[in-house]
Amino acid sequence: DAKTTQPNSMESNEEEPVHLPCNHSTISGTDYIHWYRQLPSQGPEYVIHGLTSNVNNRMASLAIAEDRKSSTLILHRATLRDAAVYYCILRDGGDGQNFVFGPGTRLSVLP
Amino acid sequence: NAGVMQNPRHLVRRRGQEARLRCSPMKGHSHVYWYRQLPEEGLKFMVYLQKENIIDESGMPKERFSAEFPKEGPSILRIQQVVRGDSAAYFCASSPGKRGTEAFFGQGTRLTVV
Numbered sequence: 001d002a003k004t005t006q007p008n009s010m011e012s013n014e015e016e017p018v019h020l021p022c023n024h025s026t027i028s029g030t031d032y033i034h035w036y037r038q039l040p041s042q043g044p045e046y047v048i049h050g051l052t053s054n055v056n057n058r059m060a061s062l063a064i065a066e067d068r069k070s071s072t073l074i075l076h077r078a079t080l081r082d083a084a085v086y087y088c089i090l091r092d093g094g095d096g097q098n099f100v101f102g103p104g105t106r107l108s109v110l111p
Numbered sequence: 112n113a114g115v116m117q118n119p120r121h122l123v124r125r126r127g128q129e130a131r132l133r134c135s136p137m138k139g140h141s142h143v144y145w146y147r148q149l150p151e152e153g154l155k156f157m158v159y160l161q162k163e164n165i166i167d168e169s170g171m172p173k174e175r176f177s178a179e180f181p182k183e184g185p186s187i188l189r190i191q192q193v194v195r196g197d198s199a200a201y202f203c204a205s206s207p208g209k210r211g212t213e214a215f216f217g218q219g220t221r222l223t224v225v
Contacts, residue, residue: 032211043202043216044154051211087154098144098167099204099214101154 004088009106012078020073020105022088027068030092034099035062035073037084044087044101047073083109113137115205116185117217124224130190130197132220136205142166143186144204144214145178154202160186161208193224 005023012018024033034049048055048062050071055062061074075082087104091097116135124130136143145157159167160180171178175193180186190197200221204214 034213036216038154043218044204046213046215049211049213098156098159100156101146103153 004090004102006086006088006102006105008103009108011108011110012075012082013110014080015077018075018078018082018107018109020075020086020088020107021070022072023070024088024090025069027090028092031090032092033062033064033068033071034089034091035060036087036089036099036101037082038087038104039081039084045084047086078107078109080109080111083107115203115215115217117201117203117220119220120218122220122222124193124222126194126224127192130193130222130224132188132190132201132203132222133185134188134203134205134217135185136203137215140205140207140215142206142208142214143180144206145186145188146202146204148200148202148219150199157188190222193222195224198222198224 032049032051035047036044037047038044048057048060050062063072085104085106087101089099118133141162143160146154147157148154156170158171158178163182175191177189200219202216202219204216206212206214
């Protein structure tokens, strides 16, 4: 799995948008970009994933750069419940590929 | 559709005993992944299994740890002769295995070795 780079921590104010960046300059053409988050004392939770086009779901949006060497997870209105560690993962779409987690970004949401 | 089920949620073992952690994947999922998380640390990949096959065990310690995913029943992570350093949260995830699909995680088993 190719490597990703994320800031160690970020802060946001409640009800404001949050943009969580991820760099993956060595991404290959078949790598999907996955985002997961882990709330305190819970298992990781799937957030969103995409290949080339921007993606939206009920939790977040994923903006993928045109050259695919970076992406941004967008939480449109942060709530206190969004405080978690956010992981950006590259995973080849082929068989036999596991999910390798880096240290992620610890997001703090201030009331 | 129930999520990924792990049991027990909490497990206490004395040093030298065996620990068995169970993971029932989501319905229709044939791929299972196991991870370990030490207190205040990140998720470390351990093993990736498909039904009856180990695909990648590069993260498994060479001794005392084993995993299986039989044709019928849950995936089992077995730790023999547990030591205090095995105390951690163990998470499993499952996916359909199809190209580009996501994985879903269970709530974990918290193993405490006393």
